Amino acid sequence: MKIRKWLTVAAVAIAAVVSLSIIYENVSSPPVGVNQGMQAPDFTLERGDVEGEKMSLKDQEGQFVILNLWASWCEPCIEELPLLSDMHTSYKDDGVVVLAVNMTTYERQIDNAFEFLDEHPVEMPILMDYDGEFLATYPLQALPTTYLINEDGVIVDIIVGELTDEMVERRITPFIDQRTA
Structure with a gap:
């Protein structure tokens, strides 16, 4: 009976230590990357x-x-x-800017991005993450990813995956309408 009691106490103690270490790890570790509701970290990149x-x-x-x-x-x-280029052209006079950051460190060859842009010109600024510094601040979950950042620099939405006209209408246009009202 005494052995069973000690085994029970030991099991509870081990469970408590494991639980506390998990809680400590989650509380003491900052969240990875940037998330909705956070201030968007500043960055400076070369224009491509x-x-x-x-x-x-x-x-x-x-x-x-x-x-x-x-x-x-x-x-x-x-x-x-x-679609993004059209949005930039349509709304740039209303205080809306589209910035397209090429994940240059993910390109097979850096020239691929420039060749693509020569064949498919766009109106918005193209920024190049040559050294992966941007990627270190804004970790990539998937391509494409789009961050919506309000006038105060707060990330108000993150869209992972391809933008469609419907998504623009549902998730981006309300912010633009609020801005231009």
């Missing part, structure tokens, strides 16, 4: 569409930012770029 220029998120202060992550080999990225 204007040689020698750099652009930062801070440069967009006071504007609604649609931040898109893409690569030239990604079919859904390719499909949505014209």
